[in-house]
Each structure stands twice: as C-alpha cells, then as structure tokens.
Amino acid sequence: MPEISHRLQQVYNEILDYEEEFSKKPHSVNLIAVSKTRSASDIEEACKFGQTQFGESYLQEALDKIKQLQAYDLEWHFIGPIQSNKTRAIAENFTFVHSVDRLKIAQRLNEQRPKNLPPLQILIQVNTNNETSKSGCHFDELTRLASAIQTLPHLKLRGLMAIPVHEDDFEKQRLPFRQLHDAMEQLNGKGFKLDTLSMGMSKDIRAAIAEGATMVRVGTGIFGARK
Numbered sequence: 001m002p003e004i005s006h007r008l009q010q011v012y013n014e015i016l017d018y019e020e021e022f023s024k025k026p027h028s029v030n031l032i033a034v035s036k037t038r039s040a041s042d043i044e045e046a047c048k049f050g051q052t053q054f055g056e057s058y059l060q061e062a063l064d065k066i067k068q069l070q071a072y073d074l075e076w077h078f079i080g081p082i083q084s085n086k087t088r089a090i091a092e093n094f095t096f097v098h099s100v101d102r103l104k105i106a107q108r109l110n111e112q113r114p115k116n117l118p119p120l121q122i123l124i125q126v127n128t129n130n131e132t133s134k135s136g137c138h139f140d141e142l143t144r145l146a147s148a149i150q151t152l153p154h155l156k157l158r159g160l161m162a163i164p165v166h167e168d169d170f171e172k173q174r175l176p177f178r179q180l181h182d183a184m185e186q187l188n189g190k191g192f193k194l195d196t197l198s199m200g201m202s203k204d205i206r207a208a209i210a211e212g213a214t215m216v217r218v219g220t221g222i223f224g225a226r227k
C-alpha cells in the first residue's frame with residue numbers, strides 16, 4: 001500500500017477509536033488533511049483513497065494545487081493567517097475559512113464572496129494562549145465578533161478554531177480544547193447555532209476528540225514530516 005494512503009487509513013482508524021473511547025458518534029469527527037507544502041500528486045494520492053477535505057495555509061501554493069486538482073470534487077479549507085490583500089482569492093476558491101479573527105477580514109470575505117456560490121463557511125480563530133500568540137480573537141471579544149459576523153449575508157458562521165501551544169501531557173492538552181468547547185456552548189446559550197469545533201493536530205487529536213472536536217486538522221500524521 002502506498003505510504004500516504006496507509007497513514008491516512010491509520011488516522012481514520014485512530015479517529016474511530018477515539019470516537020468510541022469518548023462516546024462520540026462514529027464518523028462524527030471530520031478529518032481535514034493539512035496539505036500545505038505538499039505536492040499536488042501527494043494530495044492526489046489521498047484523494048484516490050477517498051479523502052475530500054484539505055487544509056491549506058499559504059495562499060499562492062494553495063491556488064496552484066486547487067487548479068491542478070480541479071478534476072476532483074474537493075473541499076478546500078483555508079487555515080492560515082489572512083492578510084487583507086488575500087481575501088478575494090480566499091473568498092473565491094475556498095469552502096471553509098478557519099482563521100478569521102477580526103471583523104475587517106470577515107467584511108472583506110463577505111463582500112468578495114462570489115454571489116453564485118453558497119455562503120463561505122466561517123470559523124473564528126480563538127487565542128487560547130493569550131500572551132504567547134498574536135493571532136486569534138480573545139475570549140472577551142468573541143461575542144462581539146460573532147454577532148457582527150452573523151449579520152454578514154455571504155458568510156455562514158459555523159464555529160470556532162484554535163491552535164494551542166503544544167503540550168506533551170494529555171490532561172494539559174485538554175484544557176484549551178475544553179475552553180474552546182465551553183466558549184461555543186456559551187455562544188449557543190446566547191442564541192447562536194454553532195456546530196463546528198476545529199481543534200486537534202497530529203499530536204493531540206485524542207485530547208481534542210475527548211473535548212468535542214468536530215474537525216481535526218492533520219498534516220504530518222498523513223503526509224510525513226514537512227521539510
């Protein structure tokens with residue numbers, strides 16, 4: 001079996017195991033294969049194995065690969081930092097954006113989303129580390145940002161995303177994921193209808209699934225170490 005499909009099968013199996021371990025419905029956690037820095041042919045191998053959702057962080061290489069893989073029916077997720085001058089291409093070429101952390105970016109994505117496409121699916125990136133990371137909306141600004149995004153007609157706010165600093169200890173890994181989960185519950189208690197928690201990467205998907213992840217973003221675990 002080629003290496004990528006072999007690893008992909010392992011990750012599918014792991015996700016199923018963790019869903020069972022933590023009493024989640026089988027296949028309720030979506031795997032986003034993070035294909036940044038990987039070639040179109042690596043992605044194609046994953047496609048042929050049945051993977052359809054891919055995450056990219058760098059716009060230009062993503063656009064090249066999206067074009068090369070047009071023959072497949074794929075769902076592209078933008079997961080990287082967003083500068084204002086990149087919003088048009090993101091709005092035109094992606095289904096999901098996980099990394100919205102300020103209103104100005106959301107407004108631009110809303111204006112630039114082509115009207116013949118369904119609303120762009122949006123996750124707010126939350127800063128669970130406060131001082132150590134510059135990106136991500138702070139918890140105390142979350143309700144305001146979510147309320148503002150909710151009014152934009154060409155966006156559909158689906159949930160929250162976080163990239164916590166890595167911890168080796170399982171219980172320590174769970175803490176920021178639990179905070180993110182609680183933040184979504186609080187928003188839903190205020191009338192939002194959010195259903196997506198994008199959290200967990202190659203080394204911490206078990207903790208993320210334990211805390212209710214609905215999307216995990218795995219790169220290295222599928223494609224091997226990045227150069």
Ligand SMILES: *Cc1c(COP(=O)(O)O)cnc(C)c1O
Nearest residue numbers: 034057079201202217218219220
């Ligand atoms: C690179 C990246 C991932 C994947 O990380 P791995 O450790 O390779 O699984 C997940 N999420 C984001 C936002 C990333 O930039």
